[in-house]
Amino acid sequence: MASLDPAGAEEQRLVESAQRGDREALSALLDRVARPLYAAVILPRVGAPADAEDILRDTLLRAMERIETFRWTGAGFFPWVRQIAVNLVIDHVRRNQRRSRLEERFERQAADVTPLHHAGAEEALIEQQERAVSLRMMESALSELNPRYRRAIEARIIEERSREECAGELGVTVGNFDVILHRALTALRKAYGVR
Amino acid sequence: MSSVNDWNPDDGPPPSPEEIAEARALEAHLAQGLDARPKDPEVTELVNVALRVRATTRPVDALSAAASRRALRAALDADRPVARVFRLRWGVAAAVAAAGVLAVAVGLQGRSHDRAPDGYAEALPPAFVEAVQPGAGAAPSTRLFDRRLRRYRESYLRGGAR
Numbered sequence: 059m060a061s062l063d064p065a066g067a068e069e070q071r072l073v074e075s076a077q078r079g080d081r082e083a084l085s086a087l088l089d090r091v092a093r094p095l096y097a098a099v100i101l102p103r104v105g106a107p108a109d110a111e112d113i114l115r116d117t118l119l120r121a122m123e124r125i126e127t128f129r130w131t132g133a134g135f136f137p138w139v140r141q142i143a144v145n146l147v148i149d150h151v152r153r154n155q156r157r158s159r160l161e162e163r164f165e166r167q168a169a170d171v172t173p174l175h176h177a178g179a180e181e182a183l184i185e186q187q188e189r190a191v192s193l194r195m196m197e198s199a200l201s202e203l204n205p206r207y208r209r210a211i212e213a214r215i216i217e218e219r220s221r222e223e224c225a226g227e228l229g230v231t232v233g234n235f236d237v238i239l240h241r242a243l244t245a246l247r248k249a250y251g252v253r
Numbered sequence: 254m255s256s257v258n259d260w261n262p263d264d265g266p267p268p269s270p271e272e273i274a275e276a277r278a279l280e281a282h283l284a285q286g287l288d289a290r291p292k293d294p295e296v297t298e299l300v301n302v303a304l305r306v307r308a309t310t311r312p313v314d315a316l317s318a319a320a321s322r323r324a325l326r327a328a329l330d331a332d333r334p335v336a337r338v339f340r341l342r343w344g345v346a347a348a349v350a351a352a353g354v355l356a357v358a359v360g361l362q363g364r365s366h367d368r369a370p371d372g373y374a375e376a377l378p379p380a381f382v383e384a385v386q387p388g389a390g391a392a393p394s395t396r397l398f399d400r401r402l403r404r405y406r407e408s409y410l411r412g413g414a415r
Contacts, residue, residue: 097317102309105301111320118328192309237268240276243299
Protein backbone atom coordinates (compact mmCIF):
# COMPACT_ATOMS: atom_id res chain seq x y z
CA MET A 59 0.00 0.00 0.00
CA ALA A 60 1.27 3.47 -0.81
CA SER A 61 2.40 5.48 2.20
CA LEU A 62 -0.14 8.02 3.45
CA ASP A 63 0.39 11.54 4.65
CA PRO A 64 -0.37 12.11 8.35
CA ALA A 65 -3.98 13.18 7.65
CA GLY A 66 -4.56 10.11 5.51
CA ALA A 67 -3.00 7.86 8.14
CA GLU A 68 -5.24 9.43 10.79
CA GLU A 69 -8.31 8.80 8.65
CA GLN A 70 -7.30 5.19 8.13
CA ARG A 71 -6.82 4.78 11.87
CA LEU A 72 -10.32 6.19 12.47
CA VAL A 73 -11.80 3.81 9.93
CA GLU A 74 -10.10 0.80 11.49
CA SER A 75 -11.20 1.83 14.98
CA ALA A 76 -14.75 2.39 13.76
CA GLN A 77 -14.76 -1.05 12.17
CA ARG A 78 -13.74 -2.52 15.52
CA GLY A 79 -16.79 -0.89 17.09
CA ASP A 80 -15.29 2.35 18.43
CA ARG A 81 -18.26 4.71 18.32
CA GLU A 82 -16.18 7.80 18.99
CA ALA A 83 -14.02 7.05 15.98
CA LEU A 84 -17.13 6.40 13.91
CA SER A 85 -18.67 9.67 15.06
CA ALA A 86 -15.47 11.60 14.24
CA LEU A 87 -15.27 9.99 10.82
CA LEU A 88 -18.87 10.83 9.96
CA ASP A 89 -18.52 14.33 11.36
CA ARG A 90 -15.79 15.00 8.79
CA VAL A 91 -17.90 13.94 5.83
CA ALA A 92 -21.37 15.15 6.89
CA ARG A 93 -21.10 18.74 5.77
CA PRO A 94 -19.45 18.18 2.35
CA LEU A 95 -22.03 15.49 1.71
CA TYR A 96 -24.89 17.83 2.53
CA ALA A 97 -23.64 21.03 0.94
CA ALA A 98 -21.96 19.70 -2.18
CA VAL A 99 -23.42 16.28 -2.94
CA ILE A 100 -26.99 16.04 -1.69
CA LEU A 101 -28.44 19.56 -1.58
CA PRO A 102 -27.38 20.51 -5.13
CA ARG A 103 -29.09 17.35 -6.40
CA VAL A 104 -32.25 17.60 -4.33
CA GLY A 105 -32.94 21.28 -3.77
CA ALA A 106 -35.24 21.07 -0.77
CA PRO A 107 -33.21 21.50 2.43
CA ALA A 108 -35.45 19.23 4.51
CA ASP A 109 -35.26 16.38 1.97
CA ALA A 110 -31.50 16.81 1.76
CA GLU A 111 -31.19 16.57 5.55
CA ASP A 112 -33.24 13.36 5.62
CA ILE A 113 -31.06 11.86 2.91
CA LEU A 114 -27.91 12.84 4.79
CA ARG A 115 -29.21 11.21 7.98
CA ASP A 116 -30.03 8.01 6.09
CA THR A 117 -26.62 8.11 4.41
CA LEU A 118 -24.82 8.34 7.73
CA LEU A 119 -26.98 5.64 9.24
CA ARG A 120 -26.30 3.31 6.35
CA ALA A 121 -22.59 4.03 6.59
CA MET A 122 -22.72 3.10 10.28
CA GLU A 123 -24.51 -0.14 9.55
CA ARG A 124 -22.11 -1.13 6.79
CA ILE A 125 -18.82 0.23 8.05
CA GLU A 126 -17.49 -3.32 8.39
CA THR A 127 -17.84 -3.80 4.63
CA PHE A 128 -15.68 -0.78 3.76
CA ARG A 129 -12.29 -1.68 2.32
CA TRP A 130 -9.62 0.93 2.63
CA THR A 131 -8.16 2.43 -0.54
CA GLY A 132 -5.91 5.41 -1.06
CA ALA A 133 -8.96 7.53 -1.91
CA GLY A 134 -10.10 7.31 1.69
CA PHE A 135 -13.53 7.14 3.25
CA PHE A 136 -15.35 9.94 1.43
CA PRO A 137 -15.88 8.29 -2.01
CA TRP A 138 -17.51 5.29 -0.33
CA VAL A 139 -19.96 7.34 1.72
CA ARG A 140 -20.52 9.67 -1.23
CA GLN A 141 -21.66 6.71 -3.32
CA ILE A 142 -24.14 5.78 -0.59
CA ALA A 143 -25.48 9.35 -0.69
CA VAL A 144 -25.80 9.40 -4.49
CA ASN A 145 -27.64 6.05 -4.40
CA LEU A 146 -30.05 7.40 -1.80
CA VAL A 147 -30.63 10.53 -3.88
CA ILE A 148 -31.49 8.32 -6.85
CA ASP A 149 -33.86 6.31 -4.63
CA HIS A 150 -35.44 9.58 -3.50
CA VAL A 151 -35.94 10.68 -7.11
CA ARG A 152 -37.44 7.31 -8.00
CA ARG A 153 -39.89 7.53 -5.15
CA ASN A 154 -41.00 11.00 -6.10
CA GLN A 155 -41.30 10.82 -9.84
CA ARG A 156 -41.15 8.61 -12.84
CA ARG A 157 -37.71 7.95 -14.31
CA SER A 158 -36.19 11.25 -15.33
CA ARG A 159 -33.23 12.51 -17.25
CA LEU A 160 -31.75 13.55 -13.92
CA GLU A 161 -31.78 9.98 -12.74
CA GLU A 162 -30.05 8.84 -15.90
CA ARG A 163 -27.48 11.58 -15.39
CA PHE A 164 -26.89 10.43 -11.83
CA GLU A 165 -26.38 6.87 -12.94
CA ARG A 166 -23.99 7.92 -15.67
CA GLN A 167 -22.23 10.16 -13.22
CA ALA A 168 -21.96 7.39 -10.66
CA ALA A 169 -20.19 5.32 -13.29
CA ASP A 170 -18.14 8.01 -15.01
CA VAL A 171 -17.26 10.78 -12.59
CA THR A 172 -14.47 10.05 -10.17
CA PRO A 173 -13.64 13.17 -8.17
CA LEU A 174 -10.01 13.35 -7.20
CA HIS A 175 -10.44 12.50 -3.54
CA HIS A 176 -7.63 11.31 -1.41
CA ALA A 177 -7.54 10.06 2.13
CA GLY A 178 -7.38 12.76 4.77
CA ALA A 179 -8.48 15.55 2.43
CA GLU A 180 -9.80 18.68 4.09
CA GLU A 181 -13.56 19.12 4.21
CA ALA A 182 -13.26 22.32 2.21
CA LEU A 183 -11.33 20.61 -0.56
CA ILE A 184 -13.80 17.76 -0.77
CA GLU A 185 -16.66 20.25 -0.87
CA GLN A 186 -14.94 22.24 -3.60
CA GLN A 187 -14.37 19.16 -5.75
CA GLU A 188 -17.94 17.99 -5.31
CA ARG A 189 -19.32 21.42 -6.04
CA ALA A 190 -17.35 21.47 -9.29
CA VAL A 191 -19.11 18.24 -10.34
CA SER A 192 -22.53 19.71 -9.49
CA LEU A 193 -21.67 22.91 -11.29
CA ARG A 194 -20.74 21.02 -14.45
CA MET A 195 -24.06 19.19 -14.34
CA MET A 196 -25.96 22.44 -13.92
CA GLU A 197 -24.09 24.29 -16.63
CA SER A 198 -24.69 21.43 -19.00
CA ALA A 199 -28.42 21.62 -18.29
CA LEU A 200 -28.53 25.42 -18.57
CA SER A 201 -26.76 25.29 -21.92
CA GLU A 202 -29.70 23.38 -23.37
CA LEU A 203 -32.15 26.22 -22.65
CA ASN A 204 -33.35 29.12 -24.76
CA PRO A 205 -30.74 31.88 -24.11
CA ARG A 206 -33.38 34.24 -22.69
CA TYR A 207 -34.66 31.54 -20.33
CA ARG A 208 -31.10 30.84 -19.25
CA ARG A 209 -30.50 34.53 -18.61
CA ALA A 210 -33.71 34.76 -16.56
CA ILE A 211 -32.47 31.99 -14.26
CA GLU A 212 -28.98 33.44 -13.99
CA ALA A 213 -30.25 36.91 -13.15
CA ARG A 214 -33.05 35.99 -10.73
CA ILE A 215 -31.84 32.76 -9.09
CA ILE A 216 -28.05 32.88 -9.27
CA GLU A 217 -27.40 36.62 -9.11
CA GLU A 218 -30.50 37.15 -6.95
CA ARG A 219 -31.38 40.42 -8.63
CA SER A 220 -34.81 41.97 -8.17
CA ARG A 221 -37.66 41.12 -10.53
CA GLU A 222 -37.70 44.71 -11.76
CA GLU A 223 -34.03 44.61 -12.67
CA CYS A 224 -34.39 41.26 -14.38
CA ALA A 225 -37.46 42.42 -16.31
CA GLY A 226 -35.62 45.60 -17.36
CA GLU A 227 -32.66 43.63 -18.63
CA LEU A 228 -34.87 41.35 -20.73
CA GLY A 229 -37.03 44.28 -21.86
CA VAL A 230 -40.32 42.92 -20.57
CA THR A 231 -42.84 43.76 -17.89
CA VAL A 232 -42.41 42.29 -14.44
CA GLY A 233 -45.48 40.10 -15.03
CA ASN A 234 -44.03 38.81 -18.27
CA PHE A 235 -40.71 38.19 -16.56
CA ASP A 236 -42.50 35.97 -14.03
CA VAL A 237 -43.88 33.95 -16.93
CA ILE A 238 -40.44 33.69 -18.55
CA LEU A 239 -38.90 32.52 -15.29
CA HIS A 240 -41.68 29.98 -14.83
CA ARG A 241 -41.05 28.64 -18.32
CA ALA A 242 -37.30 28.74 -17.78
CA LEU A 243 -37.49 26.66 -14.60
CA THR A 244 -39.90 24.24 -16.24
CA ALA A 245 -37.45 23.81 -19.12
CA LEU A 246 -34.53 23.45 -16.71
CA ARG A 247 -36.42 20.81 -14.75
CA LYS A 248 -36.69 18.80 -17.95
CA ALA A 249 -33.05 19.29 -18.85
CA TYR A 250 -31.73 18.99 -15.32
CA GLY A 251 -34.34 16.56 -14.10
CA VAL A 252 -37.18 17.03 -11.69
CA ARG A 253 -35.97 17.60 -8.15
CA MET B 254 -36.61 45.95 -29.23
CA SER B 255 -40.29 45.51 -28.61
CA SER B 256 -42.18 47.63 -26.15
CA VAL B 257 -41.95 46.37 -22.60
CA ASN B 258 -45.69 45.79 -22.63
CA ASP B 259 -45.51 43.44 -25.58
CA TRP B 260 -44.98 39.77 -25.32
CA ASN B 261 -41.72 38.90 -27.05
CA PRO B 262 -42.18 36.00 -29.53
CA ASP B 263 -38.66 34.86 -28.65
CA ASP B 264 -40.08 33.88 -25.28
CA GLY B 265 -42.56 31.41 -26.79
CA PRO B 266 -46.31 31.65 -27.31
CA PRO B 267 -48.21 34.28 -25.32
CA PRO B 268 -49.15 33.04 -21.86
CA SER B 269 -52.66 32.03 -20.88
CA PRO B 270 -54.27 33.63 -17.80
CA GLU B 271 -53.68 30.33 -15.94
CA GLU B 272 -49.99 30.41 -16.76
CA ILE B 273 -49.73 33.99 -15.61
CA ALA B 274 -51.36 33.02 -12.30
CA GLU B 275 -49.00 30.02 -11.88
CA ALA B 276 -46.01 32.21 -12.65
CA ARG B 277 -47.10 34.73 -10.05
CA ALA B 278 -47.57 31.98 -7.45
CA LEU B 279 -44.13 30.54 -8.23
CA GLU B 280 -42.50 33.94 -7.85
CA ALA B 281 -44.19 34.41 -4.47
CA HIS B 282 -42.64 31.15 -3.26
CA LEU B 283 -39.24 31.89 -4.77
CA ALA B 284 -39.21 35.18 -2.89
CA GLN B 285 -39.40 33.17 0.35
CA GLY B 286 -36.16 31.37 -0.52
CA LEU B 287 -35.36 28.42 1.74
CA ASP B 288 -38.54 28.97 3.74
CA ALA B 289 -40.77 28.26 0.76
CA ARG B 290 -43.29 25.49 1.47
CA PRO B 291 -45.58 25.28 -1.56
CA LYS B 292 -48.52 22.89 -1.39
CA ASP B 293 -48.92 22.43 -5.14
CA PRO B 294 -46.55 19.58 -6.23
CA GLU B 295 -45.88 21.28 -9.57
CA VAL B 296 -44.80 24.50 -7.85
CA THR B 297 -42.80 22.48 -5.32
CA GLU B 298 -40.79 20.87 -8.09
CA LEU B 299 -40.02 24.20 -9.72
CA VAL B 300 -39.03 25.74 -6.39
CA ASN B 301 -36.73 22.77 -5.78
CA VAL B 302 -35.11 23.26 -9.18
CA ALA B 303 -34.42 26.88 -8.22
CA LEU B 304 -33.06 25.79 -4.83
CA ARG B 305 -30.76 23.30 -6.54
CA VAL B 306 -29.38 26.06 -8.73
CA ARG B 307 -28.84 28.26 -5.70
CA ALA B 308 -27.23 25.47 -3.68
CA THR B 309 -24.91 24.68 -6.57
CA THR B 310 -23.80 28.22 -7.21
CA ARG B 311 -24.01 29.77 -3.76
CA PRO B 312 -22.80 27.79 -0.75
CA VAL B 313 -25.23 28.05 2.12
CA ASP B 314 -22.74 27.65 4.93
CA ALA B 315 -24.94 28.27 7.96
CA LEU B 316 -27.70 26.03 6.65
CA SER B 317 -25.24 23.29 5.74
CA ALA B 318 -23.49 23.35 9.08
CA ALA B 319 -26.74 23.21 11.06
CA ALA B 320 -28.38 20.59 8.86
CA SER B 321 -25.36 18.29 8.84
CA ARG B 322 -25.05 18.54 12.64
CA ARG B 323 -28.73 17.65 13.10
CA ALA B 324 -28.52 14.75 10.66
CA LEU B 325 -25.40 13.35 12.33
CA ARG B 326 -26.99 13.59 15.76
CA ALA B 327 -30.15 11.88 14.49
CA ALA B 328 -28.11 9.11 12.87
CA LEU B 329 -26.02 8.56 16.01
CA ASP B 330 -29.16 8.49 18.17
CA ALA B 331 -30.77 5.98 15.86
CA ASP B 332 -27.63 3.85 15.95
CA ARG B 333 -27.28 3.65 19.73
CA PRO B 334 -26.80 0.02 20.79
CA VAL B 335 -30.29 -0.39 22.19
CA ALA B 336 -31.91 1.29 19.21
CA ARG B 337 -29.70 -0.70 16.87
CA VAL B 338 -30.61 -4.02 18.43
CA PHE B 339 -34.25 -3.07 18.32
CA ARG B 340 -34.04 -1.78 14.75
CA LEU B 341 -31.99 -4.64 13.33
CA ARG B 342 -33.70 -7.38 15.28
CA TRP B 343 -37.24 -6.21 15.09
CA GLY B 344 -38.06 -8.92 12.57
CA VAL B 345 -36.66 -11.61 14.84
CA ALA B 346 -38.41 -10.08 17.81
CA ALA B 347 -41.70 -9.98 15.93
CA ALA B 348 -41.27 -13.64 14.90
CA VAL B 349 -40.53 -14.65 18.50
CA ALA B 350 -43.54 -12.72 19.73
CA ALA B 351 -45.74 -14.33 17.08
CA ALA B 352 -44.42 -17.78 18.01
CA GLY B 353 -45.19 -17.02 21.66
CA VAL B 354 -48.73 -15.99 20.86
CA LEU B 355 -49.17 -19.13 18.75
CA ALA B 356 -47.80 -21.35 21.51
CA VAL B 357 -50.16 -19.85 24.06
CA ALA B 358 -53.09 -20.25 21.66
CA VAL B 359 -52.20 -23.90 20.96
CA GLY B 360 -51.73 -24.54 24.66
CA LEU B 361 -55.14 -23.16 25.45
CA GLN B 362 -56.67 -25.22 22.67
CA GLY B 363 -54.94 -28.35 24.02
CA ARG B 364 -56.33 -27.68 27.46
CA SER B 365 -59.79 -27.39 25.98
CA HIS B 366 -59.44 -30.94 24.59
CA ASP B 367 -58.25 -32.34 27.95
CA ARG B 368 -61.03 -30.86 29.93
CA ALA B 369 -64.15 -29.37 28.50
CA PRO B 370 -64.50 -25.78 29.47
CA ASP B 371 -66.77 -25.60 32.47
CA GLY B 372 -68.79 -22.85 31.06
CA TYR B 373 -69.44 -24.76 27.86
CA ALA B 374 -70.49 -28.01 29.66
CA GLU B 375 -72.82 -26.16 31.94
CA ALA B 376 -74.51 -24.58 29.02
CA LEU B 377 -75.55 -27.95 27.47
CA PRO B 378 -79.08 -29.30 28.02
CA PRO B 379 -79.24 -32.50 30.22
CA ALA B 380 -80.17 -34.70 27.21
CA PHE B 381 -76.63 -34.28 25.86
CA VAL B 382 -74.91 -35.03 29.11
CA GLU B 383 -76.87 -37.73 31.04
CA ALA B 384 -76.32 -41.43 30.35
CA VAL B 385 -78.85 -43.01 28.03
CA GLN B 386 -81.14 -45.48 29.91
CA PRO B 387 -82.21 -48.75 28.18
CA GLY B 388 -85.78 -48.49 26.99
CA ALA B 389 -86.14 -45.03 28.24
CA GLY B 390 -88.19 -43.03 25.84
CA ALA B 391 -88.25 -45.93 23.35
CA ALA B 392 -90.86 -46.07 20.66
CA PRO B 393 -93.67 -48.74 20.84
CA SER B 394 -92.09 -50.65 17.96
CA THR B 395 -88.91 -50.94 19.95
CA ARG B 396 -90.80 -52.24 22.96
CA LEU B 397 -92.47 -54.94 20.77
CA PHE B 398 -89.05 -55.96 19.50
CA ASP B 399 -87.83 -56.15 23.06
CA ARG B 400 -90.66 -58.61 23.99
CA ARG B 401 -89.91 -60.89 21.03
CA LEU B 402 -86.23 -60.80 21.79
CA ARG B 403 -86.90 -61.67 25.45
CA ARG B 404 -89.10 -64.65 24.50
CA TYR B 405 -86.50 -65.94 22.09
CA ARG B 406 -83.80 -65.68 24.67
CA GLU B 407 -85.88 -67.45 27.35
CA SER B 408 -86.72 -70.37 25.02
CA TYR B 409 -83.16 -70.61 23.92
CA LEU B 410 -81.98 -70.81 27.49
CA ARG B 411 -84.61 -73.47 28.28
CA GLY B 412 -83.34 -75.84 25.65
CA GLY B 413 -83.99 -74.66 22.35
CA ALA B 414 -87.25 -75.55 20.78
CA ARG B 415 -90.04 -73.19 20.54
